[in-house]
Amino acid sequence: MSNRRHVTPSVASNSNSSHVANRSVPLFKRLLFPTAPASFDLPPLLLNPLVSPEFNAELYDFIALALRAFVQPWWTKITRYDKEFLPIITNILTHVFRTLEDRLLKAHQRGDLAELVFQDIPVIITQHYRDFRLARSKLNSSYAAGGALSIPALFHASQSHMAVKPGGEIDLDYVRFLVDHILKTCLPREDWDPETERVIVREIIVKIVAQDILGKITQPWFIEKMILDQLMNIPSTKPKVTTPHSNGFSTHTLLVFVLTLIQSISGVCLALVHAYRQLIVTMKEVNQHSGITEASLTPPPPEPPISASHSPSVTVAIDPLLVTQTQTDHSALPLEPSISFSSVDPSSSGVPSSSSSEANYETITDFPHDYATYIVVMLAEIFTTNSRYAGNTIMSTIGMATSQGVAGKWLDKFLPYLLTRTLSTSLMQTMTRTAKRTLFPNGYPAPPPIDPTLEEQAETRRKLVEFFDDNALAPLLLGPSPSDTISMALQPLETRECNVHLFMLLLDRILGVLMPELFDGT
Secondary structure (H helix, E strand, O other), X not given: OHHHHHHXXXXXXXXXXXXXXXXXXXXHXXXXXXXXXXXXXXXXXXXXXXXXXXXXXXXXXXXXXXXXXXXXXXXXXXXXXXXXXXXXXXXXXXXXXXXXXXXXXXXXXXXXXXXXXXXXXXXXXXXXXXXXXXXXXXXXXXXXXXXXXXXXXXXXXXXXXXXXXXXXXXXXXXHHHHHHHHXXXXXXXXXXXXXXHHHHHHHHHHHHHHHHHHHHHXXXXXXXXXXXXXXXXXXXOXXXXXXXXXXXXXXXXXXXXXXXXXXXXXXXXXXXXXXXXXXXXXXXXHHHHHHHHHHHHOOOOOOOXXXXXXXXXXXXXXXXOOOOOOOOOHHHOOOOOOOOOOOEOOOOOOOEOHXXXXXXXXXXXXXXXXXXXXXXXXXXXXXXXXXXXXXXXXXXXXXXXXXXXXXXXXXXXXXXXXXXXXXXXXXXXXHHHHHHHHHOOOOOOOOOOOOOOHHHHHHHHHHHHOOOOOOOOHHHHHOOOHHHHHHHHHXXXXXXXXXXXXXXXXXXXXHHHHOHHHHOOX
């Protein structure tokens, strides 16, 4: 009995100490690296040397939480003792992360990423607005079978997509094909050949993309809420109104007024000096960044020179804002500026190819891109400025200033520089940490959020529509009734079936930049 009394506490203390030691090991090390010692260094998920160990740990923690939430529950029902499956999936995801990172960096060095953000996306959004307004103008006409067809049906007829069904549903086989190609491109052969692993990873990604992400972001109330949240984050610049304590005139009041005036003038002067210095520094950094990019992209002169028949087609309209056609005459309204994506292989169907893009770096660098023009055209279409004299004059002036001369050339350098500064590792780390806290607030998936009621959706829209009513400068661009203009600008985003087309086109274009061979048939 005495031996038992001494043995039992020792066994309990050993089990407790091992349990405490096990709890001190982070979750991602216990799940993703079960056989590795606790003190080993994590293999980098991303190969960029600027990625900090903290960001690497955040990514591993996010992967571990996702696998524990979505894979481990059903995998433990199949086998409770296998601990190699989650590390295998982590290895597959590591290859995917590194391949996408490499392709993203190469696309940024080629300038394709800047063209995606400042050219392709504005063009797609502009075309979405024009097709929606064209479909709405055909309601209750012979084009709509005497009013039998709805706006989503008319929109689908003018902007059909093989991945979107007429009712606005996404074809999951199309998404599976995209994910299969991504996995085939990213994974080594030993990880691609096992069909079971590949199908499991593919179905997890398809569910997240097609059902969870696209099912949420295509909802009109979600888009309006995101826009309102971004507008609410803009700091207010309204001056503070101070009420004097007394209405009588005195020497003290005059002295306070003079000192306050001097302080205000000195503050404005200091702000102007700081802005001037910051502008000089920014211009130097932009020029240096542009010089490095052009030097890295410009190859030695080709011999023999490229003939005219093999040169890429790059056409930019100089003044795209002088279009005065009505919305009903959509057939006569071209999408301005009229362009074809740079680095187009003449033998293909118009999709950028990886082989032709390497041969045309010099041409891409030499021609102006007019990045700001596409943004101006998009804003003009969204807010229908061509229907108001003041708005059309302002947007036309801005368009001519940004598409010609020194300002346009400098913006072509500044916008890619701004994109480089925005896409930083600190931003990605913050986004990963925010997504982890949102999806897994207590270490496990949060309960699915309840969609807002119709009253709450109407209240969100009302706040968004009336957001600019108190702005004194809004009537110059939005007309005498800014709320009516904002309401019209939101209508093309308030039909889920049409939004599905928009986001699928954006997804296709993003994958076309990262993986041009996907749309090149190679």
